[in-house]
Amino acid sequence: MNYTEAQAELEKILEQLQEVPADIDQLHARVARAEQLIALCRAKLRGAAEEVARLRESTEE
Amino acid sequence: METMPLSRLATFIRRVFALNLPEPVWVSAELAQVNESRGHTWLTLVEKGENEAGIIAQLEAVIWSGKLKRIHKLHGLRLTRGVLQEGMSVRLQVSTSFHERYGLRLIVEDLDPEHTLGNLERRRQATLEALSRDGILDRNARQPLPPAPQRLAVISADTAAGWSDFRRQLAENGYGYSFTADLYSAALQGQQTTEEITTRLRQIGRRKAEYDLIVIVRGGGGKTDLAAFDDEALCRAVADAPLPVIVGIGHEIDITVLDRVVHRSLKTPTAVAAYLIDALLQTETRLLNLGRRIAATATALLHGETSSLDRKAIAIHQTGTAVLEAGHLRTAAQRKELHYLVRHQLERAGDRVRQQSMLLNALRPETTLARGYALVSQEGRILTSPDKAVPGKVEVRLRDGKLVLRRD
Incomplete structure (x- = not known):
C-alpha cells in the first residue's frame, strides 16, 4: 500500500467515524484500522525524510 | 722538216722558261694538296673558277727543305705550318724550273702569311653575314642554360691537352661537385673538322636527354688552326645543336664564327670548367638562400600559428570555466530549491497526519x-x-x- 492509498483510506475512515457506527465491533475495527494507517503514514514520512537527508549528504560538496 | 731528239726540245723549253721568267714572281693560288717527304714539302696549286666548280689552272710546286727552314725562321714556325694546309688560299713567291726529265715545277722561294690571314678574315666575314642574314647567330644562345649543368657531352680530340685539362679542372673543383663528361672524339682542326663535329652533334642529339649541355674544348692553336671554326656548315650545325653549346678552343684574342654562334664562348678549356663550377656554385647559393627563406617563413608561420593556438586555448579555457561556474551556481540553486520543496512537502504531509491523528483521538469512543x-x-x-x-x-x-x- 502506498502513501496516497493509505491517506485515501484514512480520510474515508475518519469521515465514517463521524457517523453513527452500525455496531461496537465495527467502531473498534475502524479505530484500529485508522491507528494502523496513521502509523503507516508516519513510518513512510520518516522513511522519506531519512532518504532525503541521506541524498542531501551524498550531494554535499 | 727537221726532226730533233726529245732532249733538244726539252733543253729548248728550259731555255724559254729561263729567258722569259728569269726572276721569281708572286702567285696566288689555293693549296689542293700538301705532302711532306724527306723534309721537302710538295704542293699542288690550283685556281678555281668563279663558281668554285671547275679548276682553271693547276701546277705542282715544291719547298725545298733548306728554303722551308728559312721561311720558318722568317715568319715563324707555327704561322707557316698554319698556312701550308690543304684548302688554304696562299700567296707564294715562286721561280719556274723546267727539268728535262721531271718537267715543269714551281720552286717556292717565300710565302706571304698576311694574304692567307686576310683571306681567312674575308671568308669569316662572309660566313658571319650569311648566318646573320638567316638569323641563326643567337639561336643556340636562346636555349636556356640548365641551372645545374653537370652532365656534359664533350667534343674534343682525345689526345688533346685541352680535354685532360678540362677533365682535371672539373674533377678537382673545391666544392665537391660531381660532373659526368662523355667524350665524343673529333678532329678539331683541319678539313675533317666540320664533318666530324657534325657527326658527333648528331650522335649527341640522339641521346639528348642524357646531357645538360655540349662542350667543345681544345688546347691552344695558331690563327690559321682556327680556320676550321669559321666554316659555315660547321657553324650552322652548332647553332642548331639540340643543347646549349659552350666552347673553349684555346685562343686568346681572335674570335671565330663558332664563338659567335654558341651559347657561350670562353678562352680555354680551363675557363669552361671554371665557368661550369661557378654556375653550380651560384645555383647552390641560390638554393641555400631559398632554403633559408623557406625556413624563416615556416618558423614565422609556426610562431604565428602557435600564438594563435595559445590565444584560442586560453579563450576556450575561460569560456569553459565560465560555463562550468554558471552551471555550478544553477545546480546549487536548484539543489537548494529542491531541498526546500521536499522539506515543505514532507512538513505539510506530517502536519496532515498529525491533524488526522488528533481527529482520530477526538473521534475514538x-x-x-x-x-x-x-x-x-x-x-x-x-x-x-x-x-x-x-x-x-x-x-x-x-x-x-x-x-x-x-x-x-
Missing part, C-alpha cells in the same frame, strides 16, 4: 467516554434512541468500565 458520556448498546447494536431499546440486557460503557442494565 474512549475520549468521549472520558468526558462522562456513555455508550449504550444492546447485543452489540448501538442505541441512539430509547424507542429502539427492546426488553432485555442493556450494556452501558463508561470511562472506567462496563455496566449491564436490564430493561423491563
Whole structure:
C-alpha cells in the first residue's frame, strides 16, 4: 500500500467515524484500522525524510 | 722538216722558261694538296673558277727543305705550318724550273702569311653575314642554360691537352661537385673538322636527354688552326645543336664564327670548367638562400600559428570555466530549491497526519467516554434512541468500565 492509498483510506475512515457506527465491533475495527494507517503514514514520512537527508549528504560538496 | 731528239726540245723549253721568267714572281693560288717527304714539302696549286666548280689552272710546286727552314725562321714556325694546309688560299713567291726529265715545277722561294690571314678574315666575314642574314647567330644562345649543368657531352680530340685539362679542372673543383663528361672524339682542326663535329652533334642529339649541355674544348692553336671554326656548315650545325653549346678552343684574342654562334664562348678549356663550377656554385647559393627563406617563413608561420593556438586555448579555457561556474551556481540553486520543496512537502504531509491523528483521538469512543458520556448498546447494536431499546440486557460503557442494565 502506498502513501496516497493509505491517506485515501484514512480520510474515508475518519469521515465514517463521524457517523453513527452500525455496531461496537465495527467502531473498534475502524479505530484500529485508522491507528494502523496513521502509523503507516508516519513510518513512510520518516522513511522519506531519512532518504532525503541521506541524498542531501551524498550531494554535499 | 727537221726532226730533233726529245732532249733538244726539252733543253729548248728550259731555255724559254729561263729567258722569259728569269726572276721569281708572286702567285696566288689555293693549296689542293700538301705532302711532306724527306723534309721537302710538295704542293699542288690550283685556281678555281668563279663558281668554285671547275679548276682553271693547276701546277705542282715544291719547298725545298733548306728554303722551308728559312721561311720558318722568317715568319715563324707555327704561322707557316698554319698556312701550308690543304684548302688554304696562299700567296707564294715562286721561280719556274723546267727539268728535262721531271718537267715543269714551281720552286717556292717565300710565302706571304698576311694574304692567307686576310683571306681567312674575308671568308669569316662572309660566313658571319650569311648566318646573320638567316638569323641563326643567337639561336643556340636562346636555349636556356640548365641551372645545374653537370652532365656534359664533350667534343674534343682525345689526345688533346685541352680535354685532360678540362677533365682535371672539373674533377678537382673545391666544392665537391660531381660532373659526368662523355667524350665524343673529333678532329678539331683541319678539313675533317666540320664533318666530324657534325657527326658527333648528331650522335649527341640522339641521346639528348642524357646531357645538360655540349662542350667543345681544345688546347691552344695558331690563327690559321682556327680556320676550321669559321666554316659555315660547321657553324650552322652548332647553332642548331639540340643543347646549349659552350666552347673553349684555346685562343686568346681572335674570335671565330663558332664563338659567335654558341651559347657561350670562353678562352680555354680551363675557363669552361671554371665557368661550369661557378654556375653550380651560384645555383647552390641560390638554393641555400631559398632554403633559408623557406625556413624563416615556416618558423614565422609556426610562431604565428602557435600564438594563435595559445590565444584560442586560453579563450576556450575561460569560456569553459565560465560555463562550468554558471552551471555550478544553477545546480546549487536548484539543489537548494529542491531541498526546500521536499522539506515543505514532507512538513505539510506530517502536519496532515498529525491533524488526522488528533481527529482520530477526538473521534475514538474512549475520549468521549472520558468526558462522562456513555455508550449504550444492546447485543452489540448501538442505541441512539430509547424507542429502539427492546426488553432485555442493556450494556452501558463508561470511562472506567462496563455496566449491564436490564430493561423491563
